[in-house]
Amino acid sequence: MxxxxxxxxxxxARFRKHDDxxxxxxxxxxxxxxxxxxxxxxxxxxxxxxxxxxxKMADATKELENLNFEYDMVTSYLKDMEEIEALPPEESExxxxxxxxxxxxxxxxxxxxxxxxxxxDEQFQHMExxxxxxxxxxxxxxxxxxxxxxxxxxxxxxEGEKHAYLFRKNELxxxxxxxxxxxxxxxxALGLCIILLLLLQFFLEMDTRTGYxxxxxxxxxxxxxxxxxxxxxxxxxxxxxxxxxxxxxxxNKVKIRYVNNTNLLxxxxxxxxxxxxxxxxxxxxxxxxxxxxxxKYRKAxxxxxxxxxxxxxxxxxxxxKDPAIWLHQTEAILDHKEMVEIRHNxxxxxxxxxxxxxxxxxIVAGSSQKDIxxxxxxxxxxxxxxxxxxxxxxxxYQK
Numbered sequence: 001m002x003x004x005x006x007x008x009x010x011x012x013a014r015f016r017k018h019d020d021x022x023x024x025x026x027x028x029x030x031x032x033x034x035x036x037x038x039x040x041x042x043x044x045x046x047x048x049x050x051x052x053x054x055x056k057m058a059d060a061t062k063e064l065e066n067l068n069f070e071y072d073m074v075t076s077y078l079k080d081m082e083e084i085e086a087l088p089p090e091e092s093e094x095x096x097x098x099x100x101x102x103x104x105x106x107x108x109x110x111x112x113x114x115x116x117x118x119x120x121d122e123q124f125q126h127m128e129x130x131x132x133x134x135x136x137x138x139x140x141x142x143x144x145x146x147x148x149x150x151x152x153x154x155x156x157x158x159e160g161e162k163h164a165y166l167f168r169k170n171e172l173x174x175x176x177x178x179x180x181x182x183x184x185x186x187x188x189a190l191g192l193c194i195i196l197l198l199l200l201q202f203f204l205e206m207d208t209r210t211g212y213x214x215x216x217x218x219x220x221x222x223x224x225x226x227x228x229x230x231x232x233x234x235x236x237x238x239x240x241x242x243x244x245x246x247x248x249x250x251x252n253k254v255k256i257r258y259v260n261n262t263n264l265l266x267x268x269x270x271x272x273x274x275x276x277x278x279x280x281x282x283x284x285x286x287x288x289x290x291x292x293x294x295x296k297y298r299k300a301x302x303x304x305x306x307x308x309x310x311x312x313x314x315x316x317x318x319x320x321k322d323p324a325i326w327l328h329q330t331e332a333i334l335d336h337k338e339m340v341e342i343r344h345n346x347x348x349x350x351x352x353x354x355x356x357x358x359x360x361x362x363i364v365a366g367s368s369q370k371d372i373x374x375x376x377x378x379x380x381x382x383x384x385x386x387x388x389x390x391x392x393x394x395x396x397y398q399k
Contacts, residue, residue, distance in 0.1 A: 050389045051393060053368040054390060057365045057369060058393075060368075084326075095311075096333060096334055102308055123287070124291075126273050128287075130271070134272070138280050138281055141268050141269075154254050159251070162248070169241065172233050172236055194215065
């Protein structure tokens with residue numbers, strides 16, 4: 001005998017329709033397509049068919065267990081809502097006051113968690129470790145940075161003075177070289193004048209005594225002036241070179257101070273995790289504000305925990321089965337419209353669960369059971385074998 005196997009598909013489509021699933025297709029309701037044909041006289045096909053029915057029944061049973069649990073939970077929520085709304089005015093007011101405190105503290109906690117942080121957790125912990133040294137460290141950093149600025153100014157000033165001395169040294173060296181050249185010129189000129197005067201005296205028999213006197217006087221004056229300039233330049237050159245040496249020694253001393261102060265600054269920057277005294281000051285101020293806010297948050301958390309426990313105790317007093325869920329639904333306790341909306345959603349959920357439960361119980365499990373029963377009735381010669389398959393599957397399923 002041949003049976004149609006499209007029944008399961010049709011029933012699934014009918015259930016999907018009730019559940020408003022996009023997968024549902026209305027054409028399935030009238031689908032009489034034969035998915036496959038079974039030869040019930042064939043042992044292998046017959047056994048596969050029975051096992052398929054048993055697997056559907058097992059799946060439906062497992063799904064029913066889950067659905068029953070969810071259904072009972074939703075029903076419990078609805079009963080809890082009825083209990084809360086049925087409270088006497090005085091007790092209801094007490095419950096609302098407690099729920100309001102919880103709601104405000106939860107909002108405060110959410111605001112704190114959502115606010116931008118002034119400093120990172122790492123910076124906060126670092127400031128916490130060096131809190132006792134920050135004031136002293138800030139003073140040291142400020143002093144070292146100011147001293148660093150003065151040292152740089154001194155180095156710049158010394159460098160400028162050294163350049164001026166070097167420039168003057170080059171001038172004096174040039175001046176000394178010039179005086180040597182002028183001396184040579186004067187000696188050469190004196191020699192030429194004497195030769196000229198000798199020629200005038202012996203060849204032209206002229207009286208050249210006055211010429212000799214004038215030449216000697218001019219030469220003496222010129223050489224004296226050149227010599228004085230030369231000696232003055234040499235004396236000044238010695239002073240300039242001495243000044244340059246002093247500047248270099250002073251520069252070296254200032255550079256040592258600069259290196260030591262730079263090393264101190266690097267150490268303090270590393271110690272406090274900053275790059276300037278200003279940054280340390282700003283971080284410290286942010287730390288103090290953050291510390292105060294964290295302390296407020298900690299106290300608020302303790303207060304929130306206390307208020308939540310108080311709310312739980314109140315709800316337990318009124319035999320609320322799942323009081324913990326109301327810690328996150330305080331708005332429903334405070335606002336009747338919110339309560340109505342939640343109730344509506346729960347009712348819709350329960351209706352959906354009820355449809356799914358009916359489908360699995362009556363259609364999936366029921367039709368599979370009916371198919372096996374009809375198979376036994378229509379083929380009594382295979383009844384013992386079919387029941388043996390059922391027993392075998394039940395033992396396996398129970399394990």
